[in-house]
Amino acid sequence: MNTPISIASIGSISPLGSSNEVIWNNYLKESHLFTAKEFNGRTYWIAPLSNEDKEAIEVLRTSDGKYNRLDESVLYAIAASRKAVQNAGWAKNKDFGINIGSSRGATGLFEKYHKQFMDTKNTPTPASPTTTLGNISSWVAHDLGTQGPEISHSITCSTALHALLNGVAWLRGGMAEKFLVGGSEAPLTDFTIAQMQALKIYADSENPSHELAGPFDTARGKFGHSYPSRAFDLDKKKNSMILGEGAATICLQKGIHENTLAVIEGVGYATEPLEHNVSISADAECFQRSMNMALGKNKPETVDVIVMHAPGTIKGDSTEFNAIKKVFCNKLPFLTTNKWKVGHTFGASGMLNVELAILMLLHQQAIKVPFVTYDTTPEKIGRIMVNAVGFGGNAVSILLRAPNIEP
Known part of the structure; x- marks a missing residue:
């Protein structure tokens, strides 16, 4: 840009x-x-x-x-x-x-x-x-x-x-x-909510707690928290x-000013041809194109964190993860989402993702999904990619960088 x-x-x-x-x-x-x-x-x-x-x-x-x-x-x-x-x-x-x-x-x-x-x-x-x-x-x-x-x-x-x-x-x-x-x-x-339930993507109302969730408490011999939304849990068996x-x-x-919180280093967008109501392929080709466009000339390894769209559905979470693997190959950034905590806010969700990204840049701390196992956590956070996609396969990716990081 x-x-x-x-x-x-x-x-x-x-x-x-x-x-x-x-x-x-x-x-x-x-x-x-x-x-x-x-x-x-x-x-x-x-x-x-x-x-x-x-x-x-x-x-x-x-x-x-x-x-x-x-x-x-x-x-x-x-x-x-x-x-x-x-x-x-x-x-x-x-x-x-x-x-x-x-x-x-x-x-x-x-x-x-x-x-x-x-x-x-x-x-x-x-x-x-x-x-x-x-x-x-x-x-x-x-x-x-x-x-x-x-x-x-x-x-x-x-x-x-x-x-x-x-x-x-x-x-x-x-x-x-x-x-x-x-x-x-x-x-x-x-x-x-009835519309989402009709699509069979809403959290199970008959057994909403999904008890096998959260950090394991060795003293009590069971998991410590209940997480109704299993956003970014790639092993879940039900939509949540x-x-x-x-x-x-x-x-x-x-321009970049004294009050700048983050710089928009790249933007990307893509839409998949409509084949069904959701219209997103197994490897989320729309996300692959939007993320590559947002990266521009930046190398994938310069991205420290990705705030995923990850709506908590089986296909939605897995297809986005597959797209990230295609773009970032063997060096995946730290991956996170906020929908396990705050739910899916539809049209507002992408900007709440940006808010999370800005806060992580300001505090230099990556926010984990508590029921996901992480091998590493970034020591410094300079660049964060934010994803969003909706029905119709209309993906957007935004690459943010801290204002003190050289382009």
């Missing part, structure tokens, strides 16, 4: 928390952030926001009469964007672009209005404007008072990283100097995806 593009700040709200300190402390713990939910006599797992952050969202909702009817996906995006812009020092600068996407959009509101229509054959006036995908970036732009372009889109689970691609393209094309990009998702509705909610946004700007 000819023009250095840097990440000036990040803001997020998720089951991990909403402040960098709380989020990092949660990553240092080996416990997951799932809770059980009852529906129609069955129990299934979800990863919701903390009670404290839910209360903060309610405060935001009631702070302005116009916000009272917004979907949680929009409110999450506003909360995350306020933090990112404040941390970047952009609060007084209104001339920046916004691209925030979502896989599902205003799921909760759409279901609410649809039920109302089925019951009464009528729907209120706000039903249409408050359930469009364009709703997210438009309301964030309104909240921040920006004058730049605002874009919303849906490219399933790689949505947030596609927003990052768009931001980089605008900056490199000279059409903007700064861009706020990210993803937001509020999918913890019964209908959304669990949904989470949240939003994450980052501030992109040209």
Whole structure:
């Protein structure tokens, strides 16, 4: 990339928390952030926001009469964007672009209005404007008072990283100097979870605990923790995806500055031809192409860590791992994921992966998946690759490097 593009700040709200300190402390713990939910006599797992952050969202909702009817996906995006812009020092600068996407959009509101229509054959006036995908970036732009372009889109689970691609393209094309990009998702509705269960990829609700998990406790003679999502467990026999909610946004700007958290050294993308609903080959050819494109002229061995997409499904985890082996051969980087802890947040997941990558760069500590055996752990972390892919085989890979590392 000819023009250095840097990440000036990040803001997020998720089951991990909403402040960098709380989020990092949660990553240092080996416990997951799932809770059980009852529906129609069955129990299934979800990863919701903390009670404290839910209360903060309610405060935001009631702070302005116009916000009272917004979907949680929009409110999450506003909360995350306020933090990112404040941390970047952009609060007084209104001339920046916004691209925030979502896989599902205003799921909760759409279901609410649809039920109302089925019951009464009528729907209120706000039903249409408050359930469009364009709703997210438009309301964030309104909240921040920006004058730049605002874009919303849906490219399933790689949505947030596609927003990052768009931001980089605008900056490199000279059409903007700064861009706020990210993803937001509020999918913890019964209908959304039922869709994932229909695909037979959701964590087993009949036996959700998967007791053979976690570090082995020799004193007690059994495993110490229960991990409902077995993301990046390549030996699992059942799919174990669990949904989470949240939003994450980052501030992109040209050049490397005093506040730079990470430099975007390479971007890659690829799409596989549609052959079925998921459309990803056994060796994830889309990931092979996106990772090779992101590497550019960098040698594979210069990458210290890969934050995998790893949704917790048998095929999703194994195909991505196969692609990594094809690209990195016998010298695999340290591999990790956060979905065993925080679940799959659909369109926001890629940017939460970026957040994990930034925190590992800042703290110079690799976060392990507790039920995965690691031969080595990197002593220094200079470059991290972040992956995301969604239904349709639309993969994105982003190569980040610490600002003090020479290109």
